[in-house]
Amino acid sequence: MTQALDEADTPREQTAASRRPIGLLLVAIPVFLVIWLVIWPAINAISRTVWRTNADGRVGFDLSSYAFFFSDRYSLDNLVVTLWTTLVCALLLLVICLPIALYLRFSHGRLPAYVQALAILPMFVPSIILAFAFIRVLGPNGMLDILLNAVGLPKIRTPYLTPWGPVIGLVWDNIPLTVLILLSGLGSVANQSIEAARDVGANALRVFWHIILPKISNSILVALSFSVLGIFSSFTLPYLLGPASPEMIGPFMQRTLRDVQDPIGAMTQAVVAFGFCILFGLFYVRSVARNRGK
Helix, strand or coil, rough: CCHHHHHHHHHHHHHHHHHHHHHHHHHHHHHHHHHHHHHHHHHHHHHHHHHECCCCCEEECHHHHHHHHHCCCCCCCCHHHHHHHHHHHHHHHCCCHHHHHHHHCCCCHHHHHHHHHHHHCCCCCCCCHHHHHHHHCCCCCHHHHHHHHHHHCCCCCCCCCCCCHHHHHHHHHHHHHHHHHHHHHHHHCCCCHHHHHHHHCCCCCHHHHHHHHHHHHHHHHHHHHHHHHHHHCHHHHHHHHCCCCCCCHHHHHHHHCCCCCCHHHHHHHHHHHHHHHHHHHHHHHHHHHHHHCC
16 A cells, blocks of 8 residues: 555646746856846956055955045035934834725725825826826925915925935835735634634724734835835935935936046946845745744
C-alpha cells in the first residue's frame, strides 16, 4: 500500500517539477526590469559618487560629495523639510483615512457607496490638474478669497508656496490608496467577534482597540509604508505648490541637475533619498514577511 501511494505521488511531483521552469520564466521578466531600472541605476549612482577621479587622474575612494551634503545648511534644510512633510502627511493620512475605512467597512446603504466613490476619486485626477485646482481655489485671489470677500470676511493666508501647500496636495493625492489598503485589512475583521465583544459589554472604543486594531495593524503599516515612499520621492506637487526655499528633495535634485549643472551633487542627493526610502521600505518588507510566517 505504501508503494502504491509513493507511485501515486510521483506523477504529482513530476508535474510540479515540470512547472518550475515556466514559473521562473514568468518571474524572470519583472525581476530583470527591477534589476535594470532600479538596482543597476542605484548601484551606478552610488559608485559614481563614491569612486571619483582625483586631480592626478586616478580613481579613488572619495566621500567629499556626501561630506558637503551633510555640512551644507541649505541641503540639510531641504532634507529636514522633506522628512517633516513626509511625517505630517503620514499622520494626516492615518487620521483621515482610518475613520473613512471604518465607516465604509461597517456601514451599509447608498451613502457609503458615494463616500467610497469620493474617497477613490483623487486616484483618477492627475497631479498637474490637482495642483492647478489647488492654486485656483486656495491660491492668492482664488475662489475661497472671492467667497470670503463676498460675505465681508477678511482674506485667509494662503498655503500656496508654503510648506503646507505640498502637504495638502500630497494628502489628497494619497487618500485613495491608503483607504483601499485599510479597507482590505478591515475585511479580515469578523462581524462575529465584534458582536461577541459587544455582548460582554465592550464599548466602541474597546472594540476598536482590542478587536479591530490588532487585526489591521499590519495593513496600517503597509499603507503608511506605501504613502511614505511615494511622498518622500514626489516631485510634481512639491515643485508646483511648495516654496522655492527650503524645498523637498525631489525639486532640489532637479534644480541641482538642471540649473546648477552638478550631476554628482544630484546623484548624491538621490543616494541619500534612496537610503531613507530603504529604511521606510524595510517596514513594508518586515510586514510582508510577518504575514507569510503566520
